[in-house]
Amino acid sequence: MKDLILFSDLDGTLIFSAKRKQVGDIVVERKDGAEISCVTARQAELFPRLSNVIPVTTRSIEQYKRIEFARLGFSPKYALCDNGGTLLIDGEPDAEWSEWSREIIRECSDELSLFRELLERDPRRSFEVRLVDELFLFTKRRKPDETLKYIGEGELCECFFTGEKVYVIPKKLNKGEAVKRLAKRLGLSEFAAAGDSLMDVSMLNAANIAIFPEDISEVVTVRDSLPCGELPKDFRPKYPRTRLAKPREGFPEFVTEFALNQQRFGDA
Numbered sequence: 001m002k003d004l005i006l007f008s009d010l011d012g013t014l015i016f017s018a019k020r021k022q023v024g025d026i027v028v029e030r031k032d033g034a035e036i037s038c039v040t041a042r043q044a045e046l047f048p049r050l051s052n053v054i055p056v057t058t059r060s061i062e063q064y065k066r067i068e069f070a071r072l073g074f075s076p077k078y079a080l081c082d083n084g085g086t087l088l089i090d091g092e093p094d095a096e097w098s099e100w101s102r103e104i105i106r107e108c109s110d111e112l113s114l115f116r117e118l119l120e121r122d123p124r125r126s127f128e129v130r131l132v133d134e135l136f137l138f139t140k141r142r143k144p145d146e147t148l149k150y151i152g153e154g155e156l157c158e159c160f161f162t163g164e165k166v167y168v169i170p171k172k173l174n175k176g177e178a179v180k181r182l183a184k185r186l187g188l189s190e191f192a193a194a195g196d197s198l199m200d201v202s203m204l205n206a207a208n209i210a211i212f213p214e215d216i217s218e219v220v221t222v223r224d225s226l227p228c229g230e231l232p233k234d235f236r237p238k239y240p241r242t243r244l245a246k247p248r249e250g251f252p253e254f255v256t257e258f259a260l261n262q263q264r265f266g267d268a
Helices: 041-049 061-065 095-107 109-121 144-151 175-186 198-206 214-219 251-267
Strands: 006-008 026-031 034-039 053-055 078-081 086-089 130-132 136-140 157-162 165-170 192-194 209-213 242-246
Touching (some): 006 175, 041 251, 061 086, 078 175, 095 109, 109 136, 109 144, 109 165, 144 157, 157 198, 192 198, 209 251
Parallel strands (some): 006 053, 053 078, 192 209
Antiparallel strands (some): 130 136, 157 165
16 A cells, blocks of 8 residues: 655644754754754654655745755655745746746736735734745734734735744635645545644645644544544555644644554555
8 A cells, every 4th residue: 555645734733933942953954053943863763764745835946945854854746835836846936837827917917015014014013925836925024913903804815824924825725625636646546634724724624634733633534533642553544534633832842753554654
């Protein structure tokens, strides 16, 4: 049986903030000399053995490439950046995929422009308003929930925040649609997905197996639950719909172990 492909979010799911770094953790991302992201020592042992993980992130292409995966011996052939708006194949954007994304942007360009004006008028912003890879808007604010109330909701765009980060993203440009589209392209009849935030919910709900922290369980519609204890070595979920809700502590290491476990099953 083939390995089960895992579409995985990055920040908070496969990697974690260097602010939470502990003794033995390994830095995998730096910016201007500052430590940004880490993995545990156990993850570093497992990454070279993984061949069934496809990263799915809201990071820009530049931000994704800043992560030193190659130093860990992990070089995924496919990666979805820009919330699914960009498909990288061996590190290079796929032209056909990018054209599909540009068509989505053309459909909602007027609404994106309106949201940009509203964000730029917000005097409490702590960061410039950026159009990331020409696909969606990004800025920062100390009280992002107030910003979302200020700019309201759109017909074609959705507004999110994680921490102080504020995003305005076309509704069609979501991780769920992206992973379904890539799964079809790769001929996958089933796949797993892992994520830790509301921006990952569409991807989690598209998967046969959803792996996520307990505190977002109410918005994940996959309903066939499994115990949250340690993962058995011979674990293989019963299809078609399985959910694994885990505490946030140790979540990236759990996701990495899960990926390797499914790979071992495929080798059996």
